[in-house]
Amino acid sequence: MPGNADAARLLPGAAAMSAHRRSMVRKLVVVGVVLAGAIGFLLFKGIGSALNYYETVSQAVASRAQLGSSTFRLEGKVVPGTLHETASAVDFALESNGVKQDIVDHGSPPQLFRPGVHVVLVGHFQGLNFVSDRIMVKHSANYIAEHPNRVAHQSAPSRSRARGAGNHQPPA
Amino acid sequence: MITSKHLDRLSPPKQRSKVERYGVALLGALSLLGIAATVWLGLWVTPPDVNMGQLVRLVYVHPPVAWVAYLAFGVAAAASIAYLWKRTRSPFWDRVAGASAEIGVVFCALTLISGSIWGRPTWGVWWTWDARLTSTALLFVLFLGYLALRKVPGNPEARYKRSAIAALIAFLDVPVDHFSVLWWHTLHQPPTVLDAGLTPHIHGIMAWTLLLGFCSFTLGFAWLLVQRYRVESMRQQLDEESLTASLAERRAEADATADAEADAPTSTRPPVGTIAR
Numbered sequence: 218m219p220g221n222a223d224a225a226r227l228l229p230g231a232a233a234m235s236a237h238r239r240s241m242v243r244k245l246v247v248v249g250v251v252l253a254g255a256i257g258f259l260l261f262k263g264i265g266s267a268l269n270y271y272e273t274v275s276q277a278v279a280s281r282a283q284l285g286s287s288t289f290r291l292e293g294k295v296v297p298g299t300l301h302e303t304a305s306a307v308d309f310a311l312e313s314n315g316v317k318q319d320i321v322d323h324g325s326p327p328q329l330f331r332p333g334v335h336v337v338l339v340g341h342f343q344g345l346n347f348v349s350d351r352i353m354v355k356h357s358a359n360y361i362a363e364h365p366n367r368v369a370h371q372s373a374p375s376r377s378r379a380r381g382a383g384n385h386q387p388p389a
Numbered sequence: 390m391i392t393s394k395h396l397d398r399l400s401p402p403k404q405r406s407k408v409e410r411y412g413v414a415l416l417g418a419l420s421l422l423g424i425a426a427t428v429w430l431g432l433w434v435t436p437p438d439v440n441m442g443q444l445v446r447l448v449y450v451h452p453p454v455a456w457v458a459y460l461a462f463g464v465a466a467a468a469s470i471a472y473l474w475k476r477t478r479s480p481f482w483d484r485v486a487g488a489s490a491e492i493g494v495v496f497c498a499l500t501l502i503s504g505s506i507w508g509r510p511t512w513g514v515w516w517t518w519d520a521r522l523t524s525t526a527l528l529f530v531l532f533l534g535y536l537a538l539r540k541v542p543g544n545p546e547a548r549y550k551r552s553a554i555a556a557l558i559a560f561l562d563v564p565v566d567h568f569s570v571l572w573w574h575t576l577h578q579p580p581t582v583l584d585a586g587l588t589p590h591i592h593g594i595m596a597w598t599l600l601l602g603f604c605s606f607t608l609g610f611a612w613l614l615v616q617r618y619r620v621e622s623m624r625q626q627l628d629e630e631s632l633t634a635s636l637a638e639r640r641a642e643a644d645a646t647a648d649a650e651a652d653a654p655t656s657t658r659p660p661v662g663t664i665a666r
Contacts, residue, residue, distance in 0.1 A: 327513025
């Protein structure tokens with residue numbers, strides 16, 4: 218393959234190519250600066266937020282004095298039997314490691330919110346309560362079939378129909 | 390962009406063997422069939438989840454897509470090591486790394502998008518700055534930077550070398566991304582399949598459908614890698630042949646000019662040593 222210097226000397230558009238090259242380098246420098254800015258922003262967000270994403274209820278209650286009325290994320294399990302909905306809020310208790318905290322939430326709970334699930338709340342301590350304006354549901358890594366025998370239930374009646382016995386029960 | 394006009398200028402490609410041609414076609418067909426079967430099983434056959442209900446159906450797409458992103462970045466890193474190691478150094482490995490990283494970036498974007506779509510109804514938010522999501526976004530940007538770096542003009546060998554080093558640096562984020570859900574508090578759940586004990590937390594037909602999703606998307610990655618590698622090889626061949634042809638044309642022009650000057654009548658030239666008055 219011919220060398221670049223040879224190409225630059227012999228090609229008619231050598232000067233144009235050089236200008237094109239300089240323009241490309243300039244564009245790439247701009248792209249590089251934008252990407253470096255994006256990486257810097259992500260690292261900043263990562264150090265500032267991601268590494269200590271939430272405090273568990275037990276951690277937050279233990280360091281309540283230091284947390285004061287600052288806004289932070291609180292994680293725990295919604296205690297069954299404590300959930301009460303009012304016109305403007307949802308009240309419940311959150312628990313982790315045997316420590317409970319009363320919650321008053323003024324946001325709109327997501328569709329998977331229910332007693333027994335783990336949630337992350339965004340809010341602050343106010344008096345004896347933790348007041349939040351956002352609930353995020355933290356689901357587990359386990360996936361369990363709602364009706365494990367659904368396929369068997371559905372295929373059994375069809376086999377029965379094929380044999381002419383049509384009095385099957387629908388699956389539970 | 391390579392068009393048929395450009396391809397006509399290329400020298401005839403090396404004849405590919407029947408096994409190679411049919412093998413690649415089979416790879417693509419199997420991948421498509423597998424993805425179609427995953428969609429059918431995922432949407433119509435598998436049961437809803439006891440907690441998530443119908444929202445669980447994205448589990449058959451999101452983790453396989455994320456896996457392909459990891460795999461593609463892993464292949465890019467391995468090919469970069471092969472390029473940096475003197476005994477295996479070849480432009481082949483640079484092309485493999487570039488092709489694989491491009492596919493990885495696409496699948497990383499799909500991971501972020503599908504995760505966001507899944508996160509809104511399950512978590513209640515489109516996005517949050519937890520360690521998993523932040524490190525995935527960082528991975529996407531790092532490999533975008535790698536692709537931009539590959540385009541910086543310069544001596545090919547220096548370009549290949551700096552790209553290989555950049556790929557290895559960017560790849561450092563992959564284990565951080567994977568283990569972030571175990572190392573730090575995150576909203577994202579821990580791994581369902583690749584946990585510390587390699588014990589799957591999904592069973593029955595749900596597990597088989599997920600496995601089919603992983604296999605199909607992996608086959609799809611292999612097919613895309615072969616195709617992208619071929620396109621990159623043709624582009625490089627086109628660049629080299631265009632430059633060689635241009636140089637040959639200029640040399641011919643220079644020779645013709647020199648010949649014309651030599652053949653020109655001597656009367657038109659002033660005699661050597663005379664001074665024009």
